[in-house]
Amino acid sequence: MRTALASLLLIAATAHADEPLSAAQRFAREAIIVDTHIDAPSELMKQWRDLGVDAPGVEFDYPRARQGGLDVAFMSIYTSPEDDAAGTARQKAHMQIDAVEALAARHPDRFALLRSPADVERLSQNRRVLLALGMENGAPIGDDLAQLEVFHRRGVRYVTLAHSHSNRIADGSYSLDRPHGGLSPFGEQVVKEMNRLGIMVDVSHLSDDAVRDVLRVTKAPVIASHSGMRRFTPGFERNLSDALAKAIAKNGGVVQIVFGSGFIDARAAADTTAYFRALAAFQRELEAARARGETPAKTLAQFDAEWDAAHPKPETRIEQVVAQIDHAVKLLGEDHVGIGSDFDGVGGALPVGLKSVADYPNLIEALRQRGYSDERLRKILGGNLLRVWREVEARAEKR
Template identity: 70%
Template sequence: MRSLLAVACTLALFAGAARADEALSPAQKLARSAVIVDTHIDAPTELLKHWNDLGVDTPKVEFDYPRARQGGLDVAFMSIYTSPDQDAAGTAWQVASTQIDAVEAMVGRHPDKFAILRSPADYARQIDGGRVLLALGMENGAPIGDDLARLQQFYVRGVRYITLAHSHSNRIADGSYSLDRPWKGLSPFGLKVVAEMNRLGIMVDVSHLTDDATRAALAASRAPVIASHSGLRHFTPDFERNLSDELAQAIAKQGGVVQITFGNAFVDPKTAGETTAYFRARPEFDREQSAAAARGEKPKTVEEFDKEWERSHPPLAHAVKIDAVLDQIDYAVKLIGIDHVGIGSDFDGVSGALPEGLRSVADYPNLIAGLQARGYKDDDIRKILGENLLRVWREVERVATAGK
């Protein structure tokens, strides 16, 4: 009798699941069955500004566990970001380490919801139970300082890609927003950094680099490289932060992947122009404040500069549509092939300046629906959502193992 009851209960559960599944759209079904890997989410930076329990619904941010599960997100690369100012102040190592502490604290609070992913080989085991897996990507190599041994330390803590520079040039590479480009590519130390990343199995990330630095990273790396969160310059002329056709093709030719980002500044020409203007104004501000300090005057802070910039440059009135991101993906697929395109949203990193329909980690089904409407097959969409990135990650691991 008990066995018959068990069978009846099981059938009822399957029937309920089937009815629930039938209520899902084709895009939602694919979001649940595909492996979605987003290579750039800035939650750690926000956690240091204000601690939020991201294991529960947190409306003021763009990444939390409930919405990640709603959107089908499986692997979220947490961006361990440090600024050029923190680099100059000598605090980058401390800030990066504290951000990793914050990610570990999330996992410690909710081990049933989060786990740190250190290798694609661990995916199947760790994803069981509905967890969102948190990988670590370091945005800006500044925390390394001048010490190659720190790469090993960060690798042990889970860092699996490093964006060599951010915004401004550093001791490793020239940054695309910087007017000061001392290395004309990578520094001699930067070449050693790339070699050590290859040895350890850390992906080399060329987002934020100048064209020359990107070429130098490609030439130096024995493993495929990634652009963790970049757009294509085809849509944003004169915006070096986005990749040229030539460089996107070079990344693909070497087996790498371009992770298309969602932020308005990368997919909308007008917003990209505003972003370029901001970073061109910053060096002049920095020079003025240095001169003020030399005269014994109190210099203004970067926060004051940002507030004045926001006052004099109000947000653009026009809405950016999800089609701007879909157009980027379309162009990338035609340019470099379906096997070399992925997604790196920049959620929590662009102050909410995101296209309609892509405002949080709950919205990946909207992207999927857009690709389906444009005729993409589900198997190809799966590649874009995560399979391509995982392939590259595995190859980077293979190169590291082969070199030992």
């Protein structure tokens, strides 16, 4: 809990409008910053908070978004493979969208919902933070293509086709079983329908074969909303190989570099791979125990807590995110790289100096020290993503 003194200091720091800002802070406020992956809606489902005011304990709220210069925040509408199995994914997705709408309605002076890149300039006047919707896991669609139109009407502008398990649409990178060998036949229809509606296809979390299949089927550029470069985490399929990243860029798309320690540190990434193997074994044990009519010795939550205690996330540095961005820019060119933090989605496992939406200026400063020009920074911070979004919108069937 924040002490009274710390609160006062924070208020003093944010209230002093005449206090000189650093060059990086000024640039962050002036440039359009688009972060394509913030898990605030999931946090709201766990515990209600008002994110329009100081919200200690989470990584996204209005005061810190303004402090960090964030303009467009893609709210992740996340559902798990467990939700999918239980048949609750669609319900949970709608509830999260309701929560984002409620936040914007409660603070019309601070937030607005963003449905088109054409509205960024108009809606962001008066320092509003724009909330766009990205759906993480195509589970809420079920096996009903018409649901894509339903969610598009509600404002969803990208869909991450699968999450940690393979689903009806595609194989996931963490999944031990790969029922489709990439994209399923239904998944191909999903990609085509997303192209038709103007929803960006997000290949983060997919297996390599699924990414290749998406690129074969899509008629519009695609995004990776929150991925790292596998070069730094050998063997970690959740991050993009140089070859796949290049294929995404060649197709006009953009790779949004993730900040989470688990994606940028080789040991943490290896731990994640080991976790999904151990989890699969644990789930087999659970099922076997239930089949015998026994009560399992521990719950999934206990398994997770024990795993986390035995595998603490290493401390990471902002320079590791910079190295990822720099490698991607050298490989793909400055027009195909962006940022997708995964704030509120990684249990606080983030680099020192990059802990919340207040901290984009620290990243800007570190990139400037590497010699990044203002023009290049503008592209990476948001310009590239907005270009891809406009192109996906332009290629949608006019209705």
